[in-house]
Amino acid sequence: MTNSIKVTNPATGELIQEVKVNSEDEIKQALKNGHESFKSWSKINAHERSRLIDAWSQKIKENKEELAHIMTLENGKPLKEALGEVDYSASYLDWYAEEGKRVYGRTIPAHTESKRIIVTQQPVGLVAAITPWNFPGAMMARKAAPALAAGCTFIIKPAAETPLTAIKLIELAHEAGIPEHVIQYVNGSGKQIGELFTESEYVRKITFTGSTPVGKTLIQDSASTIKHVSMELGGHAPLIIAEDADLDFAAKQTIATKFRNAGQTCVCANRILVHESIVDAFTEKFVAEAEKLKVGNGLDSETDIGPIINEKGFDKIVSQINNAIEKGAQVLVGNKFDVDKEKGYFFIHPTVLKNVTAEMDIMHEETFGPVAPITSFKTIEEAVEIANSTPYGLAAYFFTNNYQTGTYLHENLDFGIVGWNDGAPSAAHAPFGGMKESGLGREGGLEGIEPYLETKYLSIGNL
Numbered sequence: 216m217t218n219s220i221k222v223t224n225p226a227t228g229e230l231i232q233e234v235k236v237n238s239e240d241e242i243k244q245a246l247k248n249g250h251e252s253f254k255s256w257s258k259i260n261a262h263e264r265s266r267l268i269d270a271w272s273q274k275i276k277e278n279k280e281e282l283a284h285i286m287t288l289e290n291g292k293p294l295k296e297a298l299g300e301v302d303y304s305a306s307y308l309d310w311y312a313e314e315g316k317r318v319y320g321r322t323i324p325a326h327t328e329s330k331r332i333i334v335t336q337q338p339v340g341l342v343a344a345i346t347p348w349n350f351p352g353a354m355m356a357r358k359a360a361p362a363l364a365a366g367c368t369f370i371i372k373p374a375a376e377t378p379l380t381a382i383k384l385i386e387l388a389h390e391a392g393i394p395e396h397v398i399q400y401v402n403g404s405g406k407q408i409g410e411l412f413t414e415s416e417y418v419r420k421i422t423f424t425g426s427t428p429v430g431k432t433l434i435q436d437s438a439s440t441i442k443h444v445s446m447e448l449g450g451h452a453p454l455i456i457a458e459d460a461d462l463d464f465a466a467k468q469t470i471a472t473k474f475r476n477a478g479q480t481c482v483c484a485n486r487i488l489v490h491e492s493i494v495d496a497f498t499e500k501f502v503a504e505a506e507k508l509k510v511g512n513g514l515d516s517e518t519d520i521g522p523i524i525n526e527k528g529f530d531k532i533v534s535q536i537n538n539a540i541e542k543g544a545q546v547l548v549g550n551k552f553d554v555d556k557e558k559g560y561f562f563i564h565p566t567v568l569k570n571v572t573a574e575m576d577i578m579h580e581e582t583f584g585p586v587a588p589i590t591s592f593k594t595i596e597e598a599v600e601i602a603n604s605t606p607y608g609l610a611a612y613f614f615t616n617n618y619q620t621g622t623y624l625h626e627n628l629d630f631g632i633v634g635w636n637d638g639a640p641s642a643a644h645a646p647f648g649g650m651k652e653s654g655l656g657r658e659g660g661l662e663g664i665e666p667y668l669e670t671k672y673l674s675i676g677n678l
């Protein structure tokens with residue numbers, strides 16, 4: 216193919232498939248088609264739309280194994296995690312197939328007998344989504360499901376590293392009976408498509424999951440046409456372990472939240488803050504758990520940690536490890552790599568760093584890799600201060616069985632998602648999203664459909 220994206224397997228570097236890059240004309244036509252089809256899709260009653268979203272979900276469940284296989288091939292994540300992601304993706308469709316039936320308006324008592332005041336909700340229009348490679352299915356599902364349920368049409372540019380899952384999901388949507396132009400995909404350069412999406416008069420909303428700098432560009436570019444924007448951006452999650460925490464439980468949960476997807480998620484624990492009185496005991500348990508994790512090809516059922524997505528990601532993680540070591544951190548396990556630059560694969564073994572300090576890059580930059588930096592604190596107030604000392608505000612975790620400590624942490628951590636004795640809080644029925652530079656808006660739950668709706672106020676007079 217002359218102009219194509221080469222999708223490779225990050226576990227082997229092998230070519231999986233070439234995907235056609237769309238021309239500017241094709242992308243503009245797709246946007247026009249999405250806009251045109253909004254006229255009919257938005258008028259279909261909510262119950263019928265719900266039935267179609269439900270049929271899509273059924274197709275996803277029937278094709279679970281194949282979808283998970285595609286995901287593991289293009290992303291590298293362990294098959295067991297990919298199977299979980301297929302279920303997680305379908306759960307957004309299931310939730311919003313129902314929630315679309317509950318887009319209620321309201322009537323407001325008028326200030327005079329001659330008027331009636333009515334508030335209705337209507338879909339915003341064509342929604343353009345840009346998604347990352349780390350959850351190729353779920354990041355699309357949690358945007359597409361509420362958009363379609365609200366009556367919007369939808370177009371997506373998936374990440375160049377992982378377009379195959381999105382393509383398969385959209386094929387299944389069409390097979391389920393969702394009209395061709397109601398949900399579409401385009402592929403190509405993020406920058407070019409981002410510009411075409413943001414400048415298009417047809418697109419009424421941009422929804423993005425990815426890095427904070429790209430999110431800022433999309434917000435700026437959306438200003439010219441005052442589009443709605445939802446942004447799910449970077450994170451730098453603190454994980455606080457209080458003096459009284461159940462250390463066995465905390466160690467296992469911290470392993471899960473740190474090493475899922477080889478540490479390549481925006482809600483992975485990035486800074487592990489442990490009370491000074493228990494830091495050694497916790498670290499010993501945590502390292503023992505980290506040592507059990509198996510690194511390898513995600514298709515191998517034993518694998519817990521797959522490859523890093525690409526060389527750029529690998530280089531950033533290694534530079535954070537080196538920077539921490541240079542500044543005095545101690546490696547307790549890991550700092551070991553299986554790499555073949557020529558073939559194009561990069562594995563990092565689970566790495567635990569002790570004596571990490573605020574001066575190290577790893578305490579300021581998003582890590583996106585299987586590296587766990589541990590530091591200690593004296594008071595819970597100090598832990599909150601360290602935790603909040605970042606422009607990010609996506610997820611935070613803490614472990615304590617003391618309700619006063621827990622309440623204090625919940626109320627004082629500036630993060631949109633908080634896990635209290637819970638390393639895996641995400642769910643389709645709960646609002647996911649960040650404060651500060653981690654984003655705008657929420658996905659999931661009741662809140663997740665609102666960004667796809669406009670409020671219209673009708674005042675009837677002369678009665």
Ligand code: ADP
Pocket residue numbers: 345346347348372373374375404405406407408409410424425426427429430432433
């Ligand atoms: P990551 O570092 O996780 O790849 P990015 O923010 O670079 O995060 O990428 C997330 C998504 O944004 C991908 O689909 C990517 O192609 C797209 N993208 C990258 N640069 C731009 C841009 N300038 N405008 C719009 N989308 C972009």
